[in-house]
Amino acid sequence: MLKPQSTSTRELVSLDGLWKFGLVTDDLEQTRPWTKPLDSGLEAPVPASYNDIFVDPKIHDHVGWVVYQRAIRVPRGWTQDKYFIRVEAATHEGRVYVNDKLVAEHIGGYTPFDAEVTQLVKPGEEFRVTIAVNNELTNTTIPPGFIVTTETGARKQTYLHDFYNYAGLARSVWLYNVPDQHINDVTITTDLKESTGIIKYSIDTTSSSGKITVQILDEDQKTVANASGLKGEIKVASAKLWNPGAAYLYQFKVSLHDSNGTVLDEYTVATGIRKVEVRGNKFLINNKPFYFTGFGRHEDTAVRGKGHDQAYMVHDFALMDWIGANSFRTSHYPYAEEVMDYADRKGIVVIDETPAVGLNLAISSGLFGGIKRETWSEETCNDQTREANAQAIRELVARDKNHPCVVMWSIANEPASSEEGAREYFEPLVKVAREADPTRPVCFINVMFAKYNDCLISDLFDVLCLNRYYGWYISQGDLAAAEVQLEEELRGWEKKYNKPMLMTEYGADTLAGLHSLHNLPWSEEFQVQYYDMYHRVFDRIESMTGEQVWNFADFQTAIQIFRIDGNKKGIFTRDRKPKAIAHELRKRWTKIRAQG
Ligand code: GCB
Known part of the structure; x- marks a missing residue:
């Protein structure tokens, strides 16, 4: 789950700002709010929990689905790429619809997920994105909760943790692209042998023939080590350590090349060398x-x-x-x-x-x-x-x-x-x-x-x-x-x-x-x-x-x-x-x- 990043091969478009917003008071699957423009007259800021934004107690105390909607245009230059919507968090369940189609679903309110748009909308075209978000907690969710029906017939969310059950899109939403052949994941662990820093890495790509090179840059942008291949161990002599209160970050720069040396994709991970x-x-x-x-x-x-x-x-x-x-x-x-x-x-x-x-x-x-x-x-x-x-x-x-x-x-x-x-x-x-x-x-x-x-x-x-x-x-x-x-x-x-x-x-x-x-x-x-x-x-x-x-x-x-x-x-x-x-x-x- 690499965080979207702007590099020589990648771009990202922020989708933060005001989105149209509405409560879903009937069954989500029956009302299908993603199939048409939302007409509640409400707009909600992203990123923010929606509960305290308005003054309506129905919104503050809502139990169930809400929807966020806006129009997005795919940059016209993204013709060779794959592109996604990244939702950094939808608390506690999120569904992403591109026009009329459901493209992603995710349960768990505090970790990100992607919805791929590539096959559905062409570069240069505009589309309607609707994100439905559900705040319900049950005995099988993390965190757990219990929904009770009160004497008035109202549904009420109860839970055992000591913080308000804020919900909605509380973190950023992005539209981003990656090249067709790209770096999927990077895993870095570090160690120390006397004054030498050891960076162990492994890289996952979608390319079967591409070659990987790695460059380690210090804080002055000087290259201090190089490596190649999907896995490896890099030694940084006289490494400057990441210490509590005294951070030092190297840039771990990964490049994916084709056999002619043309760069297909690039991604950089800020890396602190330290041992725990x-x-x-x-x-x-x-x-x-x-x-x-x-x-x-x-x-x-x-x-x-x-x-x-x-x-x-x-x-x-x-x-x-x-x-x-x-x-x-x-x-x-x-x-x-x-x-x-x-x-x-x-x-x-x-x-x-x-x-x-x-x-x-x-x-x-x-x-x-x-x-x-x-x-x-x-x-x-x-x-x-x-x-x-x-x-x-x-x-x-x-x-x-x-x-x-x-x-x-x-x-x-x-x-x-x-x-x-x-x-x-x-x-x-x-x-x-x-x-x-x-x-x-x-x-x-x-x-x-x-x-x-x-x-x-x-x-x-x-x-x-x-x-x-x-x-x-x-x-x-x-x-x-x-x-x-x-x-x-x-x-x-x-x-x-x-x-x-x-x-x-x-x-x-x-x-x-x-x-x-x-x-x-x-x-x-x-x-x-x-x-x-x-x-x-x-x-x-x-x-x-x-x-x-x-x-x-x-x-x-x-x-x-x-x-x-x-x-x-x-x-x-x-x-x-x-x-x-x-x-x-x-x-x-x-x-x-x-x-x-
Ligand atoms: C705890 C919980 C914390 C509560 C705190 C309290 O043990 O871990 O979430 O807020 O007590 O103040 O009661």
Whole structure:
């Protein structure tokens, strides 16, 4: 799944902007809205979630299909080429129609897919494209959800994860071409042997006779190595490494030639040479122990919902740099590809997560009292759910495998890992992840109910990633008791597993501007005390390998009486203003950063 790119042989046309937009309130197959121009009078921006754009509650709370439509012209020069529409994300199911014809279907809301247009429309011609998007979640989707019918007969989407079910076309849409004979895929892994960087690569093309050459360019555009053939190992002497906080990117430039040496296709992958390894209870990047500081985040802003926004992206990274963070987790789904490219360039370390969240029927938005049913059963998360989860892992790895910023895959957040059936569900998925990428560590994110003696799957993974809320959901407000509980538990994990241990979530809801002398939960003072307590404990535990606070910023959730306009555990408010804790974290993390 190579990201569309402009090269000497490829072009791309942005389809971002306003599209005609409409809700589908009757059966999609009966009404066939793609067969005619949409006449709802509505236009929706792409990229953006549609929910908060309009003021109509019917749109905000819609369950089912919506449609986006616009006209596109194929550039007249594309006579020798194949051309596609790339949808970077349609949450959670997308169908692309070219005029009256269905050309692509994709389930999974956060990974890209293509619709080929070549045979249907000639260069120079205009056509109508309709993208239908469905936001429904069921027991066999990832993430899962349940649709209920209320007393009024309305259909309502319920789900177990703690962020609003924003939907639509939240990322870019492109029209792009590739030459008839082209480069299909590039896979790059890197290693280190003393000061020599090793780049292992393999290339897939559609050409049976074409020849491949590879050129490695440094940041001054100087060629530092060459290779040829579909597979190989390239040595870069005295390599400049991709390091956390100090990114260095080589350009891995692939050319496909015919037998006369004429270039048929070209594609370039930004490549950071670095080595990631788990050794004992250490997480090593370039042979040095790495301590994660940073965040669990969300793609979430006012009005746009999950819509990708370059201004917020750059601003958020600037805030992460200001506060001294070196990493984040893409909680709880793959983020826009632009974010991964930017993290590569900025030297930010990423734990890359699938959308497998809410696989735990005992929890509702971090609180107990979810649906009292077994999580792993025929009626709930079953073999089909697991297959959707496997597909989400494969698609995530296929999309992000070449990013140096990605140091670990997280295949699920807080599944019911102590419930019977968890091992049967996860063992095959760990295999899928390791087959898709044998080079990176694999983790899952453990929930507070599945402690070291209860969790049935932790031994399958490389790193222990824990979300803990002592002092918040447990021993609410009592930080002295929480400190004892936290330390006891971390020591228990350390003794049993002796693996690198990472706190991937810990936090307290905090209303910006609420102050108290009495350590009152929800006050800014309490949030400071809460984190102070956790950090005292972490500093006493040898195998702690990092701390990612929950959450970078306040974010929107489904309606819950314990959420006030969303989750307020942000270090920053939803509009990115610092709470008191931001200044405290900055002191700690800039010190850790300075110590290297
Ligand atoms: C969790 C979840 C996260 C929630 C958080 C909370 O454990 O992983 O998605 O937002 O708790 O604030 O309750």
